[in-house]
Each structure stands twice: as C-alpha cells, then as structure tokens.
Amino acid sequence: MQKSAARPRSLLAGLARFVPALLAFAAALAATDWLVPILLLVGDALMLTALCASIGFDMEESFVRSIARRGLAALLVLVLFAVFIAALLLLPTWWLLREPSLGGALALSAALLIGVLSMWRIWAVFALPLLWDDAWPEVARGFWLTTALRRSLAFARHLAGEHELFFSHGLPSALAVLALCVSALAPGVFGATLSSDNRLGLILMHGLLVAPLASLALATRCANALYAEARRQRSLRQRESLAQATDAEEVSPPVPPLLEGQADPDATLLAAARSAQIDMALQALQLGANPDTAPHERDRDQRSVLVHAATLPDLRLLRALIAKGVDVNRSHAGLPPLIAATRDSFQGRPDAVMTLLANGANPGALDAAGNTALHHAALCGEPVVAALLVDAGVPLDAVNREGLTALGNACANGNWTLAGYLLEHGA
Incomplete structure (x- = not known):
C-alpha cells in the first residue's frame, strides 16, 4: 500500500x-x-x-x-x-x-x-x-x-x-x-x-x-x-x-641480489611463493632451496611451496619446482597439489592441472574431506578441468565423507553444465 x-x-x-x-x-x-x-x-x-x-x-x-x-x-x-x-x-x-x-x-x-x-x-x-x-x-x-x-x-x-x-x-x-x-x-x-x-x-x-x-x-x-x-x-x-599486466608478465624486472649469503633459502622460497614474487622464488631455487619446502607446523598458512605454485596464474614457479624434482603427489596438511589447483576457482586452472597430470600427479588423490579433484572440478563454470581429470582416469563415482560423488556435488550446487558432462561420461 x-x-x-x-x-x-x-x-x-x-x-x-x-x-x-x-x-x-x-x-x-x-x-x-x-x-x-x-x-x-x-x-x-x-x-x-x-x-x-x-x-x-x-x-x-x-x-x-x-x-x-x-x-x-x-x-x-x-x-x-x-x-x-x-x-x-x-x-x-x-x-x-x-x-x-x-x-x-x-x-x-x-x-x-x-x-x-x-x-x-x-x-x-x-x-x-x-x-x-x-x-x-x-x-x-x-x-x-x-x-x-x-x-x-x-x-x-x-x-x-x-x-x-x-x-x-x-x-x-x-x-x-x-x-x-x-x-x-x-x-x-x-x-x-x-x-x-x-x-x-x-x-x-x-x-x-x-x-x-x-x-x-x-x-x-x-x-x-x-x-x-x-x-x-x-x-x-x-x-x-x-x-x-602483459608487460609485467613478459618483461620480468631484474631480480635484486638479496639472497646471496642468506642462511635459509627455504624460508625465502616459501615467503616468495606466498607473496607471488616469482622471480625471487626462482632465484631461491637456484641457490639451493628445497623444492619440497613445507611451512612450519606453527604457521597459520599451511600450504606448501608446491601448493602455492599450483594456484598462481604464472606457472614458471610450478615448472621450475617440477624441474627440480618436486614430488607432485606430496600432500601437506591434507591438501595435495592437484586438489589445490582444482578448488576455489569458478573458472578452474586447466593449465596448472594439465602440468601436474603430465608430470605424474595422481588424479585420484584425496583431501582431508575425502574429495577427489573431480569433486572440486564439479563446481567450475565449464567442464575443462573435469575433462582433463576424466581423461587422466579419475574415479567418477568416488564418494567423499559427506556421501557425495562428484555428480552429487554438481547437482547439490545446481551446476547443471557439469552434471550433464559427468552423466555423458558415465557418472
């Protein structure tokens, strides 16, 4: 009225x-x-x-x-x-x-x-x-x-x-x-x-x-x-x-010689990965930092260097870690790198997922909640990441601790594009 x-x-x-x-x-x-x-x-x-x-x-x-x-x-x-x-x-x-x-x-x-x-x-x-x-x-x-x-x-x-x-x-x-x-x-x-x-x-x-x-x-x-x-x-x-942004990616600024003589290149590598300072992280690797560096148990951020690298838009650090022999299946705090590359992104990270899978990442790896990478890919806007995982042999009907498959996760969140894709591929 x-x-x-x-x-x-x-x-x-x-x-x-x-x-x-x-x-x-x-x-x-x-x-x-x-x-x-x-x-x-x-x-x-x-x-x-x-x-x-x-x-x-x-x-x-x-x-x-x-x-x-x-x-x-x-x-x-x-x-x-x-x-x-x-x-x-x-x-x-x-x-x-x-x-x-x-x-x-x-x-x-x-x-x-x-x-x-x-x-x-x-x-x-x-x-x-x-x-x-x-x-x-x-x-x-x-x-x-x-x-x-x-x-x-x-x-x-x-x-x-x-x-x-x-x-x-x-x-x-x-x-x-x-x-x-x-x-x-x-x-x-x-x-x-x-x-x-x-x-x-x-x-x-x-x-x-x-x-x-x-x-x-x-x-x-x-x-x-x-x-x-x-x-x-x-x-x-x-x-x-x-x-x-393109100039920043194509023309890398000169890396300052800050790491020469530092006692702990591992800590520098982890800090640089956390702050997305790719060039400094690459220099730390050149000075002998451990590519499998993980945070201290008292750190609030429990993501490893590899997990950070898998979520960055610039994949130079991820490729450098793989070249240094990092274990692409090493899980820290219940978070495998492949899971990190598939979760928390509506568009997905197909480049990072493809790089990890091509270098031996296990498509069936589970996180602390029992989710596979496909559970998280089922929430993406497009089925690109899901297609990569399906081609790599991810279990289509794996059940997480909540009793949901990837198809169930897509349906529960109203993602009918991914639900249709999974049904078409035998879920």
Missing part, C-alpha cells in the same frame, strides 16, 4: 517540473511581439531542464536550484544561438518576403544549412550544462556561469572529436536546436503580418509540439554521447591495465 501511494506523489512531482515551462509559454500568448521570442526561449530552457531532471539527471538539491543554475546556462546558450540564427536569416528572409524568388529561397536554404553545420563540433553544449556534472566544479575560476559554459563547450568539442556521432547524434540535435530557435523567433518576426489566430497557432505549436520533441531529442542524444564517452574511458582503462 505504501509503494502504490508513493507512485502518484512521484508522478505528480515529475509533472510539476514542467509547470514553469508551460507558464512561460502561456505568458507568450499575451505578450507583445518583441517579447514573445524571449518568453519562448525561456520556456524552452525550462522545458529542457525539466526533461533532463525527469530522465534521471536531477543533480541539484532542488529543482528550483536546477533552474537557477543549469537552466540559466541552457537559456544563455539558446539565446546566443538564437541571436546568431536571427542575424544569419535576416537578409535571406527579408529578400524572400520582399521578392519571392528562387534566389531568395536558395539563399534562405543556404543560411539554414550554415546554421546546422555551425553546430558540427559544439552540438552537445546545449544540453551538457544540464547532464554533465563536471561542468560545475566545486571551485570555479571566475564567474560560475562562464566557467560552466566554457567547460561544457570544451567537452562538447571533445565528444565530437573522439566519436563519429554527428550524423547519428549531432545532426538530430542540431536540427532540434534550429527548430527551437526558428520557431521561437517566427512569432516575433512575422507577428505584424500574422492574424491573431495564426500567431496563437504558432505559439501553441512551439510550446506543445516543437519544444517537447526537440528537447527530448537533444537530451537523449547528448546523454547517449556521454554514455559512449564513459564506455570509451572504461575500455581505455581496461586496455591499459591489460597492457600493464
């Missing part, structure tokens, strides 16, 4: 945002000719502010504050462009009204085209003050309004330069802004030659049709451009992180 009661209040609050715009359009009905364009442009800015707030970009403490800050910035941009359009269309319009001809029509068309093309790189500036919060820094240099407009203009040029969006986003936005300005200027320019009914019709068409549709097109296209920029930035960050 509370939710259903809250929805009408939220809907009414959303509709109330459009009241100031409608009042400005209504005032234009009774205004003199020179005042009509001003009131219509004010209504356009209020309509755009209300629409942006309604679609989720209400970033001020109150809608009144949104009007006072963001709406004022949008109004200033619209007024400046309307003045530019008025100057651009003045002579072609006067020529066409004075002497209707093909030349006048072509001149007017060329002026309109210039008006559209003038927004090629800056079309987003008309909505950015309402949609882009970074246009309003906490500490502004100079007057806050000019700072917001300057930042919005720079970011609009950035959006147009980084994304090929003019024909999909910029052109509809430019036409929407042009429609707003031209239809706002028309009643004032032609007011003396229009009948009262025609004048009333132009104002109503602007307020009820042109302004809502043009504002919607402008807000949605600019919002989509912002989302495209956010996706681009996220993709760049991911590529940079991947490149850094």
Whole structure:
C-alpha cells in the first residue's frame, strides 16, 4: 500500500517540473511581439531542464536550484544561438518576403544549412550544462556561469572529436536546436503580418509540439554521447591495465641480489611463493632451496611451496619446482597439489592441472574431506578441468565423507553444465 501511494506523489512531482515551462509559454500568448521570442526561449530552457531532471539527471538539491543554475546556462546558450540564427536569416528572409524568388529561397536554404553545420563540433553544449556534472566544479575560476559554459563547450568539442556521432547524434540535435530557435523567433518576426489566430497557432505549436520533441531529442542524444564517452574511458582503462599486466608478465624486472649469503633459502622460497614474487622464488631455487619446502607446523598458512605454485596464474614457479624434482603427489596438511589447483576457482586452472597430470600427479588423490579433484572440478563454470581429470582416469563415482560423488556435488550446487558432462561420461 505504501509503494502504490508513493507512485502518484512521484508522478505528480515529475509533472510539476514542467509547470514553469508551460507558464512561460502561456505568458507568450499575451505578450507583445518583441517579447514573445524571449518568453519562448525561456520556456524552452525550462522545458529542457525539466526533461533532463525527469530522465534521471536531477543533480541539484532542488529543482528550483536546477533552474537557477543549469537552466540559466541552457537559456544563455539558446539565446546566443538564437541571436546568431536571427542575424544569419535576416537578409535571406527579408529578400524572400520582399521578392519571392528562387534566389531568395536558395539563399534562405543556404543560411539554414550554415546554421546546422555551425553546430558540427559544439552540438552537445546545449544540453551538457544540464547532464554533465563536471561542468560545475566545486571551485570555479571566475564567474560560475562562464566557467560552466566554457567547460561544457570544451567537452562538447571533445565528444565530437573522439566519436563519429554527428550524423547519428549531432545532426538530430542540431536540427532540434534550429527548430527551437526558428520557431521561437517566427512569432516575433512575422507577428505584424500574422492574424491573431495564426500567431496563437504558432505559439501553441512551439510550446506543445516543437519544444517537447526537440528537447527530448537533444537530451537523449547528448546523454547517449556521454554514455559512449564513459564506455570509451572504461575500455581505455581496461586496455591499459591489460597492457600493464602483459608487460609485467613478459618483461620480468631484474631480480635484486638479496639472497646471496642468506642462511635459509627455504624460508625465502616459501615467503616468495606466498607473496607471488616469482622471480625471487626462482632465484631461491637456484641457490639451493628445497623444492619440497613445507611451512612450519606453527604457521597459520599451511600450504606448501608446491601448493602455492599450483594456484598462481604464472606457472614458471610450478615448472621450475617440477624441474627440480618436486614430488607432485606430496600432500601437506591434507591438501595435495592437484586438489589445490582444482578448488576455489569458478573458472578452474586447466593449465596448472594439465602440468601436474603430465608430470605424474595422481588424479585420484584425496583431501582431508575425502574429495577427489573431480569433486572440486564439479563446481567450475565449464567442464575443462573435469575433462582433463576424466581423461587422466579419475574415479567418477568416488564418494567423499559427506556421501557425495562428484555428480552429487554438481547437482547439490545446481551446476547443471557439469552434471550433464559427468552423466555423458558415465557418472
């Protein structure tokens, strides 16, 4: 009951945002000719502010504050462009009204085209003050309004330069802004030659049709451009992180000569394996560390060096331990290396499992709970590890201490992909 009661209040609050715009359009009905364009442009800015707030970009403490800050910035941009359009269309319009001809029509068309093309790189500036919060820094240099407009203009040029969006986003936005300005200027320019009914019709068409549709097109296209920029930035960050990780793997940093003369290379090997310092662990092996090094019984972490190596994404240490003759079936604290490589990973560690199996690891080894590696592989997202174990001869129907087989473990955890695979292979 509370939710259903809250929805009408939220809907009414959303509709109330459009009241100031409608009042400005209504005032234009009774205004003199020179005042009509001003009131219509004010209504356009209020309509755009209300629409942006309604679609989720209400970033001020109150809608009144949104009007006072963001709406004022949008109004200033619209007024400046309307003045530019008025100057651009003045002579072609006067020529066409004075002497209707093909030349006048072509001149007017060329002026309109210039008006559209003038927004090629800056079309987003008309909505950015309402949609882009970074246009309003906490500490502004100079007057806050000019700072917001300057930042919005720079970011609009950035959006147009980084994304090929003019024909999909910029052109509809430019036409929407042009429609707003031209239809706002028309009643004032032609007011003396229009009948009262025609004048009333132009104002109503602007307020009820042109302004809502043009504002919607402008807000949605600019919002989509912002989302495209956010996706681009996220993709760049991911590529940079991947490149850094790849460089870290391919270009190993020089190993500092810290181990020369150390009394206990085994302890260094174990500490390096625990902290994933592969190069230091490899140097410890070169200095004679025992590849079968196990932790002290009082250590909290009871995983051996081999177990750590089997769980690291970098397999250089695992290969080096095997080359040094490590016992790949040596279990410590009830945890065989093959079990460690198969558990605690949703994607599985197929490379480590394949390396261990290829070097003699027992696929039927059990952990302290009686699980085989297949019990843990039955929880992976894909059957890659399970396939390796099945090919190696793991017992399909081994039962752990809870009375579950690998198939039972997959079913108990709702992993139907692995359950289907195990059934297909005779479980």
